């Protein structure tokens with residue numbers, strides 16, 4: 001550990017002690033979130049052969065939030081127009097409470113920078129972006145897309161964009177994936193050096209995301225909840241329920257393991273060739289539902305929040321205030337707020353003490369969710385009809 005890093009950690013310790021660890025601070029960066037002019041990437045798929053689909057992705061970097069998406073458009077066929085899918089998407093906070101009650105870190109609010117990356121970090125499929133290079137673009141195979149009884153196997157591809165937040169002793173990989181089938185993946189990976197003096201204390205990494213879904217533009221988007229229902233009374237039968245999120249008003253919902261809760265964001269005016277409204281499912285990839293009961297931690301008491309898109313509302317720990325007026329989220333410009341939490345119970349693999357010094361690094365632990373198209377295509381371009 002360098003002397004500079006030790007000094008930074010000591011200063012942080014003083015700040016934490018003064019602020020009492022408890023309340024989520026809202027920094028200046030948080031108040032005026034969006035960001036420097038974005039950079040644009042256009043990626044067509046497949047990377048070899050005729051183009052079938054494409055993504056246009058604008059990204060930006062800033063201290064605090066690290067890497068953010070500033071609009072993304074999808075082309076569902078070579079002759080199709082660009083269709084917007086995302087507005088602004090970002091990791092709004094990373095809340096890290098320790099099991100003993102303190103510290104309780106809000107790691108985005110401290111305005112950390114992205115670390116400078118190199119070729120070793122970028123790997124075989126990666127390109128370094130930025131000056132200095134703080135973002136990696138990877139275009140790569142994503143494994144088997146499907147296996148068909150008649151036509152064989154097709155593999156898929158994806159564009160990954162990632163950066164790594166320099167959060168004192170910790171490192172957070174913030175990664176967005178744009179797939180050839182229109183899916184988008186949101187991941188945050190926790191790694192780095194376990195907190196000094198608490199190297200083996202359990203703690204949580206709450207990835208708290210803010211995603212402005214703008215499906216075919218910001219207007220006419222509605223948010224639904226989809227649930228699988230199966231009870232003893234149904235005696236072997238099951239049903240699927242689709243209902244407006246929180247009765248169609250700003251508010252919250254919870255993830256229920258038995259119900260396979262997913263959100264569905266629908267454009268109410270745009271339909272595919274079967275007259276099905278185009279939509280995206282939000283599919284969580286969860287270890288569990290994190291609930292924290294310290295001061296000003298109400299935002300963790302529910303797993304999904306939905307608001308109308310308003311300027312100056314960027315900060316996840318305030319989301320319970322943002323929903324207070326209960327505005328309509330049907331046929332609106334909607335923002336999804338979603339938590340993806342990781343429970344970190346340290347292992348011997350994280351490191352060890354040698355002559356009184358802790359040596360080692362916590363291997364990456366991921367959490368996140370996917371946005372997956374539903375009835376966006378007239379038919380998949382990835383199947384040889």
Ligand SMILES: [Cu+2]
Pocket residue numbers: 190203205344362
């Ligand atoms: Cu950890």
